[in-house]
Amino acid sequence: MFRKLCSSSFSRSIIFPNKPIFFISSRSFPKPLRHHSYSSLKMTDTHIPDNPNSSSSPIQSPTKPESLRSLEFQLGSSFTVDPIIPPPNQIIIVVSGPSGVGKDAVINKLREVRQGLHFVVTATSRPMRPGEVDGKDYYFVSRDEFLSMVENEELLEYALVYGEYKGIPKKQIQEYMAKGEDIVLRVDIQGAQTLRRILGNSAVFVFLVAESELAMVERLIDRKTESQEELLVRVATAREEVRHLKSFDYVVVNAKGRLDDAVNRVESIIDAEKSKVHQRIVRI
Ligand SMILES: Nc1ncnc2c1ncn2[C@@H]1O[C@H](COP(=O)(O)OP(=O)(O)OP(=O)(O)O)[C@@H](O)[C@H]1O
Numbered sequence: 565m566f567r568k569l570c571s572s573s574f575s576r577s578i579i580f581p582n583k584p585i586f587f588i589s590s591r592s593f594p595k596p597l598r599h600h601s602y603s604s605l606k607m608t609d610t611h612i613p614d615n616p617n618s619s620s621s622p623i624q625s626p627t628k629p630e631s632l633r634s635l636e637f638q639l640g641s642s643f644t645v646d647p648i649i650p651p652p653n654q655i656i657i658v659v660s661g662p663s664g665v666g667k668d669a670v671i672n673k674l675r676e677v678r679q680g681l682h683f684v685v686t687a688t689s690r691p692m693r694p695g696e697v698d699g700k701d702y703y704f705v706s707r708d709e710f711l712s713m714v715e716n717e718e719l720l721e722y723a724l725v726y727g728e729y730k731g732i733p734k735k736q737i738q739e740y741m742a743k744g745e746d747i748v749l750r751v752d753i754q755g756a757q758t759l760r761r762i763l764g765n766s767a768v769f770v771f772l773v774a775e776s777e778l779a780m781v782e783r784l785i786d787r788k789t790e791s792q793e794e795l796l797v798r799v800a801t802a803r804e805e806v807r808h809l810k811s812f813d814y815v816v817v818n819a820k821g822r823l824d825d826a827v828n829r830v831e832s833i834i835d836a837e838k839s840k841v842h843q844r845i846v847r848i
């Protein structure tokens with residue numbers, strides 16, 4: 565019996581909780597047929613028109629516009645193409661980790677593979693390294709210029725790192741967020757700690773680690789940008805810095821030869837943040 569109801573002309577009638585039953589006509593707007601509520605309806609109450617040829621004639625189902633009109637009529641409002649949820653908020657993602665774990669390498673790759681991100685260019689008083697470009701890798705400024713930026717409160721945060729100043733220009737973040745872009749900040753652990761105090765939970769903090777201490781030290785040696793004394797300071801500092809992991813939201817392992825995996829992981833974090841029901845709200 566039930567199968568007969570479903571497969572016969574019954575399928576042309578629409579049953580809706582607490583709403584009248586309609587028959588869909590291809591020509592006219594649906595009119596109420598009976599005033600049954602769904603809960604009071606019994607199978608035996610249902611109007612099943614006799615159709616002796618039901619096995620041979622094709623089932624006539626309502627067209628899509630008819631079905632939509634009928635649903636709108638019963639619900640008492642039209643369907644709109646407006647998004648069901650608002651677009652996700654822009655995020656600030658802070659990528660940090662000890663010296664030599666591959667922060668620059670991960671960020672440079674992320675820049676290649678992901679649209680809609682603005683990578684904040686940090687201002688620094690340190691001299692340019694071979695191959696670095698002013699305005700791309702850093703804004704290279706003199707010590708005096710840097711200190712005047714501090715005085716004018718142009719920096720979100722700044723620090724003295726290995727004897728040189730580094731700071732994040734506020735204006736750059738505000739400008740790109742206004743354009744709808746997400747912001748990526750690349751900072752050392754000290755900078756991340758300060759940013760956590762300033763931004764709280766409004767930003768996403770990612771801690772990059774190498775697969776082992778040895779791997780990290782080898783990467784620094786291979787990079788050939790530090791003297792032996794500088795290497796000693798960086799490696800000793802890195803040992804201490806791993807203890808700050810707990811104040812981060814995510815950790816990503818950047819293993820030797822697996823840079824793409826680390827970048828994919830960072831992308832997944834961005835996607836997860838964008839899918840959150842309770843979005844972070846950035847306040848600068
Ligand atoms: N997954 C990886 N596999 C192999 N080498 C890597 C990987 N990631 C980074 N490197 C290399 O390790 C070295 C250190 O990386 P990078 O300069 O990106 O580190 P960093 O965290 O930005 O360091 P710092 O904080 O000192 O600037 C670079 O020579 C880089 O090319």
